[in-house]
Amino acid sequence: MTRKISKTGIGLLMIVVLLAGCRNYEYFTITVLEPGELFLPDQYQTLLLVHNTPADSVAGRGTLYNIFDQVYYDSTDRSGALAAAAKNTLEEMVEMVGSFQIANPDSITLHLPADAAYFTEFHLRQLRRLCNEAGAEAVVLLLSVDKIVNYNIYYESLASDVGEFSVVMVSKWLLIDPFISKLIDSKTIRDTLYMTVKNPYNMTDSESMAVSQQLLTESAVQSAINYGMYLSPHFAQTQRMIFQRGHRFIRRGYKEAKDSNWSGAAMWWRKVLPLPDNSLRAMASFNLAVANEMEGLLEPALGWAQSSYEFFPDTLNGTYLHILRQRINQQKEIIIQMEGQQ
Structure with a gap:
């Protein structure tokens, strides 16, 4: 019995290592502007x-x-x-x-x-x-x-x-x-x-x-x-995810994104959208959402995230949709805090 458990444990460990090595995404850190909790009247400058x-x-x-x-x-x-x-x-x-x-x-x-x-x-x-x-x-x-x-x-x-x-x-x-x-x-x-x-x-x-x-x-x-x-x-610092593999156009776009050339990356990822594979279209749409967010275009980013969710309605896409909606609301709060309540 001990021998069988040991082999099973080793097998599970190998699967985890292989999955980690074959993952087609990576996380990176970005800096975002978040609102405070206080909304002070305009006279306090x-x-x-x-x-x-x-x-x-x-x-x-x-x-x-x-x-x-x-x-x-x-x-x-x-x-x-x-x-x-x-x-x-x-x-x-x-x-x-x-x-x-x-x-x-x-x-x-x-x-x-x-x-x-x-x-x-x-x-x-x-x-x-x-x-x-x-x-x-x-x-x-x-x-x-x-x-x-x-x-x-x-x-x-x-x-x-x-x-x-x-x-x-x-x-x-x-x-x-x-x-x-x-x-x-x-x-x-x-x-x-x-x-x-x-x-x-x-x-x-x-x-x-x-x-x-x-x-x-x-x-x-x-x-x-x-x-x-x-x-x-x-x-504040937060993390974002990006797909780096799955199709050659995704890989080429990822190389551009690594150099912070988000518009160049988006050009490659758009080439994936006509393909019949919804999982690839979801990954490309997700990456396009990230690219737009990195350019400060939150509304277009939300649109691409919605497309990704429609292609592949999983928790990951749902979470990113929530994050982008929250960021759009925060942008409105930041404008009020920075420019005053009109």
């Missing part, structure tokens, strides 16, 4: 970006460390460096797309309550004055950053153990119009990042601290990226 160092919160006590289940605080104030990393990342994201202008002064640190419910007219006057000085209509305020650094050593194998650092960071972002005393939006973002280290017993205290600081900075940057994706249209 310049946003002031500042951070807060609240004394009345956990953040005021420093960084919480949980080392081998022993808890203590590192009172060293690193909020400024982490906030700077977050603010600079957010500024780059937003200005890359150009949906807003960002005023990001280096020297401003506020000491506001950690809860916006306790803001007073005095606090709003501060924000109003800063907006006037920066020529901004509203404030993006990094209100608070609570962070926990965890460290433990885990058994990995007979050869070695591994040390694992993790940072749990909870950041709260506010969007405020101080001129009308309005909290436009509040967003809390929770991120957890991990890093493993080999030979943990050989690490010095300074090396451990350096790793934790690196992870804290990466967490602050990730928080800003997540908030930037929420606030503004942004670039």
